[in-house]
Amino acid sequence: MADVTLEALLEEGRTFAPSAEFVRDALVHDGSLATAADADVEAFWAAQARDLLDWDQDFHTVLEWDLPYAKWFVGGKLNVSYNCLDRHVAAGHGAQVAFLWEGEPGDARAITYAELLAEVCRTANALRALGVEKGDRVALYLGMVPELPIAMLACARIGAAHSVVFGGFSADSLRDRIKDADAKLLVTGDGAWRRGSVVPLKEIADEAMAEAPSIERCLVLRRTAHEGVPMQDGRDVWWHDVVASQPSECAPVPMDAEDLLYLLYTSGTTGKPKGIMHTTGGYLTQVAFTHKYVFDLHPDTDVFWCTADCGWVTGHSYIVYGPLANRTTSVIYEGTPDHPDKDRFWSIVAKYRVTTLYTAPTAIRTFMKWGTEYPDRHDLSSLRLLGSVGEPINPEAWVWYWQHIGGGRCPVVDTWWQTETGAIMISPLPGATVAKPGSATFPLPGIGAEIVNDEGDAVSIPGGGYLVLTQPWPSMLRGIWGDPERYRETYWSRFFGRYFAGDGAKRDADGYYWLLGRVDDIMLVAGHNISTTEVESALVSHPAVAEAAVVGKTDETTGQAVAAFVILRSGNEASHRLVGELRDHVAEVIGPIAKPKSVLFAEDLPKTRSGKIMRRLLRNVAEDEALGDTTTLADPNVVAGIKARYLADAPDDEE
Numbered sequence: 001m002a003d004v005t006l007e008a009l010l011e012e013g014r015t016f017a018p019s020a021e022f023v024r025d026a027l028v029h030d031g032s033l034a035t036a037a038d039a040d041v042e043a044f045w046a047a048q049a050r051d052l053l054d055w056d057q058d059f060h061t062v063l064e065w066d067l068p069y070a071k072w073f074v075g076g077k078l079n080v081s082y083n084c085l086d087r088h089v090a091a092g093h094g095a096q097v098a099f100l101w102e103g104e105p106g107d108a109r110a111i112t113y114a115e116l117l118a119e120v121c122r123t124a125n126a127l128r129a130l131g132v133e134k135g136d137r138v139a140l141y142l143g144m145v146p147e148l149p150i151a152m153l154a155c156a157r158i159g160a161a162h163s164v165v166f167g168g169f170s171a172d173s174l175r176d177r178i179k180d181a182d183a184k185l186l187v188t189g190d191g192a193w194r195r196g197s198v199v200p201l202k203e204i205a206d207e208a209m210a211e212a213p214s215i216e217r218c219l220v221l222r223r224t225a226h227e228g229v230p231m232q233d234g235r236d237v238w239w240h241d242v243v244a245s246q247p248s249e250c251a252p253v254p255m256d257a258e259d260l261l262y263l264l265y266t267s268g269t270t271g272k273p274k275g276i277m278h279t280t281g282g283y284l285t286q287v288a289f290t291h292k293y294v295f296d297l298h299p300d301t302d303v304f305w306c307t308a309d310c311g312w313v314t315g316h317s318y319i320v321y322g323p324l325a326n327r328t329t330s331v332i333y334e335g336t337p338d339h340p341d342k343d344r345f346w347s348i349v350a351k352y353r354v355t356t357l358y359t360a361p362t363a364i365r366t367f368m369k370w371g372t373e374y375p376d377r378h379d380l381s382s383l384r385l386l387g388s389v390g391e392p393i394n395p396e397a398w399v400w401y402w403q404h405i406g407g408g409r410c411p412v413v414d415t416w417w418q419t420e421t422g423a424i425m426i427s428p429l430p431g432a433t434v435a436k437p438g439s440a441t442f443p444l445p446g447i448g449a450e451i452v453n454d455e456g457d458a459v460s461i462p463g464g465g466y467l468v469l470t471q472p473w474p475s476m477l478r479g480i481w482g483d484p485e486r487y488r489e490t491y492w493s494r495f496f497g498r499y500f501a502g503d504g505a506k507r508d509a510d511g512y513y514w515l516l517g518r519v520d521d522i523m524l525v526a527g528h529n530i531s532t533t534e535v536e537s538a539l540v541s542h543p544a545v546a547e548a549a550v551v552g553k554t555d556e557t558t559g560q561a562v563a564a565f566v567i568l569r570s571g572n573e574a575s576h577r578l579v580g581e582l583r584d585h586v587a588e589v590i591g592p593i594a595k596p597k598s599v600l601f602a603e604d605l606p607k608t609r610s611g612k613i614m615r616r617l618l619r620n621v622a623e624d625e626a627l628g629d630t631t632t633l634a635d636p637n638v639v640a641g642i643k644a645r646y647l648a649d650a651p652d653d654e655e
Ligand code: 6R9
Pocket: 266, 312, 313, 314, 388, 389, 390, 391, 392, 393, 414, 415, 416, 417, 418, 419, 420, 440, 501, 502, 503, 515, 516, 517, 518, 610
């Protein structure tokens, strides 16, 4: 990794304060939570744990910190599914809708808390009947159907840890994850809908199971009902055969606060995927806390929609555990935003009167590319709060989201966090924080963050460097499954005593945090460390550009030069003149040092299946090297196309 202390370049002067109307009903409209957390951080988290959750047995110690291992709420016992379901039903909310589910083909289901509880109990009983016991691991490989959260909660109910594998992953990825976790049972489906066609989940799962002998039983949900789904005698059973006949009661197993709740594999850019471990009490406390306060949750009136897939941490924390712990009514959508047309999200917002939308910059930039005619077709007036997660959001995309989706009325919360952090860490509190487009603003109450230089010293403000977390937090990862050495090495060895997030960041003169991309992506041009995010944001601030990715390309004179890949908004034409215009635009917005040496217009960018731009592959293209590992790409054709075009175009390298 290069030595980096980022120079803060891009200036963003616009500020957005929440409206008086939003502030009036907001749960938080001042700094009182932060004051409480600053006074005594352990007492603060203990109070949240007791306020937000029901415990079977109270904890005696808030935190045991044996660097890098934390134990939160020691001695406490609770069950996650009880906290997400039973207590709401017992309090008289059984008839409230938990999930408004919309299938891709247009079918729909509304599931109340009482129905969800019964279905989770039946599924938990079925898992037991199939041999799953407390402490086992269960792999889940499904599309976005209600049975996915149901299976997650059923595992939590009986004390088995789930490992959700995104339904778009290959047989090899599924096999590796099953083997690493030593999972005993796999829950999958006959198929999953994707853009009107069927992904044959069971066939893929069969290929994985053939080389994953730990799997004893496989539970198969019927979703697409296509012909000829192979079932292996003695191993495979249909969900409708074994779940429906089970009793609808199943006593929740009291779990230790530190018992494993789930594993979730993150595929870093190199090396085999890491099985991130999350436990029970601390995780649920922080996801409930952040979901309540960052999304200003009003459980009786809000309709919350997080558009992530349960295969990612965002789905775990903000479709399943946070929302249900807080008795939320949530929308779940099975399919893609462009099926059957590019207005599907907006038709869903209008249909269910969604109040709170939580999505990713990659989606927002795609909507910008498609143009405003699609949101304009629908009544989006129910929306009152918007969220973003997954990548830095370019200021222009933030403003577009605020204006065209939020109607200029809804605060936008840009939430920084990771699979490893379990829950949101840096974000505005929408009724209290004055936002700046592109900034995740400040660490939440109870969270310690800092930006440090190569030596690990905090940089002065304004300034940039590496983002670190300075103190343990309740939902932090408890390790990497089966690899304690890698845990220590990856997160705790770069800066002693502090968690290294792997992201570059800066703080402006007002102390706001700006995330600047993964430190592996930082470019070194003529001795200056330049962040990809800032140059991309400068490009996106040009009216013709919807999305951009930049990488450093070896250059004889400057060491590295900026190579840009640009996607235009609909209605704009690629031309040599526009190349010149974009280069000048970056020079003007940031400075001549950041001016791209080459600009290539592309139809699409290589992205991971969760929508993050994979700059490593664009670097391969720019350097004319063989493409590295492309297995984590959503669509390998995209980068192949860019490569062909890059070679044919011999990009305009003239100064
Ligand atoms: C939740 C999630 C984590 C990485 C993280 C960072 C990037 C996520 C961001 C953001 C800037 C934000 N990231 N949110 N960067 N601003 N609001 O995405 O988890 O898939 O593990 O990715 O995503 O680079 O380190 P995960």
